[in-house]
Amino acid sequence: MIHLVLSAILVLGRFMADAPAYKTYHNARFGFSIDYPVTLQPQPEADNGDGRRFVSADGQTSLAAYAGYDVLDGGLAQYRQLARRHWQEKKATLALDQKLTTGFVLSGRLGRDIFYEKTVLRAGTLTTFVWQYPAARKEAMDAVILHTIRSFQPSSTGSQ
Numbered sequence: 001m002i003h004l005v006l007s008a009i010l011v012l013g014r015f016m017a018d019a020p021a022y023k024t025y026h027n028a029r030f031g032f033s034i035d036y037p038v039t040l041q042p043q044p045e046a047d048n049g050d051g052r053r054f055v056s057a058d059g060q061t062s063l064a065a066y067a068g069y070d071v072l073d074g075g076l077a078q079y080r081q082l083a084r085r086h087w088q089e090k091k092a093t094l095a096l097d098q099k100l101t102t103g104f105v106l107s108g109r110l111g112r113d114i115f116y117e118k119t120v121l122r123a124g125t126l127t128t129f130v131w132q133y134p135a136a137r138k139e140a141m142d143a144v145i146l147h148t149i150r151s152f153q154p155s156s157t158g159s160q
Contacts (some may be wrong), residue, residue: 020144024151025052030067032127035151037144061133061141063148067155070124079126080104083117103154114138116145120154127154 020037029049040054051066096107103120
């Protein structure tokens with residue numbers, strides 16, 4: 001029994017030591033927020049204030065978070081189709097194409113990279129985040145992606 005408890009403590013300790021610290025990005029224009037690892041460098045916010053990219057020091061891992069107004073008549077299905085086409089034009093291979101009640105998730109491979117995209121439509125605003133990182137980092141990134149999913153607060157109102 002003691003051996004089992006000690007093993008659990010060691011595993012938990014290793015996980016806690018490997019877990020990155022996070023900061024939260026709040027977008028003033030669209031009112032969304034998302035956590036990002038402090039190891040990523042925030043890039044300048046887009047000129048129109050719709051979002052921001054965060055990039056690792058080696059430039060191989062990135063998170064983009066942005067929002068925009070729902071201007072198409074085709075609803076989520078049309079946005080999902082456009083997003084799929086975007087990845088396919090880049091020669092990506094989709095491994096996950098999931099319709100959600102209020103959005104969608106796309107994930108797959110782009111060369112040696114993995115991408116994960118989530119979009120949510122709420123109050124006439126589409127809010128999206130996209131991770132892209134080397135497949136060799138998948139094991140470490142799984143927990144980071146999960147944290148991001150949990151921290152993601154899509155826009156509920158947008159200002160003009």
